[in-house]
Amino acid sequence: MRISVGLFSIFKKTDAPATTQPAPGDDDEAARMAANSELERQQQQARQREIARATAMKIDAIESAMTFDIFNEPEPAWGSQRAARPARPKAAAHADGGPDTQAQADIPTTLLLRDDDLPQLAVAAETAPVVEEIAILYANGQAAVAEQLLNASLAEANGDRTVWWMLFDLYQVDGQRDRFDNLSIDYASTFETSPPPWNAPAALAAASPGWAGLTPTEAFAGTLDAHIAAQLDRLRLAAADSPLLRLEFSRVTAVEPGGCALLLDTLRKLQAQQRELILVGADGLAALIRDGIAIGRRDDTEAPWLLLLELLQLLNREKEFEETGMDYCVTFEVSPPSFVAPHKVATATAQRPSASVSAAPDRFMLPPQLEGQLGPLLGQIQHYADQYQTLVFDCSRLTRIDYACANQLHASLLQLGKKIEFRDVNHLVTALLRLLGYADIARIYPHKY
Incomplete structure (x- = not known):
């Protein structure tokens, strides 16, 4: 009731005596004023609802950004993570009783890479099934169907950016610059952040399509x-x-x-x-x-x-x-x-520098596509494994690996019994590797967006 009085008080003539009787026609004027007041009240409520929706969207964006920060941490320098481990041997000590940090710094890089340092998965539970389906479609060469499913899944991502990143990668692999730019506009509007840069690997893949080996x-x-x-x-x-x-x-x-x-x-x-x-x-x-x-x-x-x-x-x-x-x-x-x-x-992407880790690990570059039988590549990988305790596969040129080939590579790597890393993997390939259990035998680092 106080609200109504407050609204109608705006239209009171403060200079008129309190006992003034309404003139003829004032009833119609009062009715119009009441109607206008009601319309104004409805418009105000609509504005408040719009503000509330905008606020809710802003909160969702902030929560999405927080989730993104958690699951998309910068790629650490190779072997720089050193999580605590039960029953760890005691470090050598200085003369003053403190730990010998230099002795720790001299530990070989391969000893600093452990299975308990595996990266967290970045796919939200509600989008995981569709991500896996898209990964299989793309691996089997059905890029057009994968693109349609990715576009249809954007609205249902609920803050999970995985499907966005997969679509960005798909457009870059196919060289679809216009669609990439249109998606960038939607991405910036949705997440209120800069979209990924265009960095298509197609030209590099065509430069030396069959080459693989140490870089x-x-x-x-x-x-x-x-x-x-x-x-x-x-x-x-x-x-x-x-x-x-x-x-x-x-x-x-x-x-x-x-x-x-x-x-x-x-x-x-x-x-x-x-x-x-x-x-x-x-x-x-x-x-x-x-x-x-x-x-x-x-x-x-x-x-x-x-x-x-x-x-x-x-x-x-x-x-x-x-x-x-x-x-x-x-x-x-x-x-x-x-x-x-x-x-x-x-x-x-530049890695975080670390005083105790070599800045130039020996990486094995994988070719742009892996299809059918791996053939001679398995021999090259075996030769690489004979020389190093930790295998680091550079996937920056790898655009696609088919389902059968991925299973064959997994079985081969499992037999090696080595510590393994996959670096700079596109998000379409990342989803397939995780689906096939690669995370159980290797650390997978998708490239950063």
């Missing part, structure tokens, strides 16, 4: 200076026998012009030789170089500027390349290099 890797750390010459020499020698090379920059903390010149020369030569490159932490290195240069300031050499432009080109950041090129032109009063789209270059 020659060079990890750069500390200051990028003239001392990297030996590493670059090893890289050039490895390029003679391998079509694929991996360069890691995630632990570089400073750059000097001499090191920039050496790395620039090597990158240009590898590109000229049509070598396929996997760059880890290249964006971080580009940011580090940018922090050390300034428009209009001429240093002893142009090498940092030119290396920055080379990295932006390899990262396929054309707009940023053009802007930096103009700054370079103003600074040195010369024409900047022209942008050329990168050829056979992939990027990978």
Whole structure:
């Protein structure tokens, strides 16, 4: 009743005497005012309901983000997790009675990888059945049906992003850029976060479709200076026998012009030789170089500027390349290099650095597709297993593995009795591996979105 009085009090004429009698026609005016007041009350209620729905959606988004943070933690450095274990042997002690942390740091990497460090599954219970069905369809080559089912499942995901990630991967594998961009808009609207970047593996898969094996890797750390010459020499020698090379920059903390010149020369030569490159932490290195240069300031050499432009080109950041090129032109009063789209270059997420773990584990690169019988690949894997206690399979180029082949690989790996990791797996393949029990014998790390 107080609410009604409050609403109608708005229309009272405070300057009229309390005893004034209503004039003829005032009844109609009062009726219109009452109708308008009721309409306003209904509109207010509708606005409140809309606000309540928006608030509920915001809460759901926050909860989804919290769930995402829990289940999509950054990929740890290889072997860096060291969970407590019952009856663990006592560590050596310092003279002051404290634990010998250096002795712990010297433990071989393979001893730090344990089965109790297996990653958590990221698929919500309510979406697991449809995820498994889609994984089987895709594995059997029915990508179109898998796409339809994924699109139909988006509305029922209830905050679980697995089906979104699977659809993103499907579009990238098939090279469907327009559909990927449309999905990105819906993803950003639904989760209020940036969508995944386009990084289709199709070109890389076509570059060397049948190649598999150990990936020659060079990890750069500390200051990028003239001392990297030996590493670059090893890289050039490895390029003679391998079509694929991996360069890691995630632990570089400073750059000097001499090191920039050496790395620039090597990158240009590898590109000229049509070598396929996997760059880890290249964006971080580009940011580090940018922090050390300034428009209009001429240093002893142009090498940092030119290396920055080379990295932006390899990262396929054309707009940023053009802007930096103009700054370079103003600074040195010369024409900047022209942008050329990168050829056979992939990027990978930088791992969290760890003082006790090698930054360049030896990885076995799997081919773009595994179908039918594994054939010679099993022999290569066996040779790899004979050399290492922990097997790390790089799946960054693996787009699909069929159901029968996945079962055959599982049986072969089970017989090896080794510690196994699958890194940078797309989410379609991840779902199949988990369905077939790979999580019981290996650690599976899907690539990050």
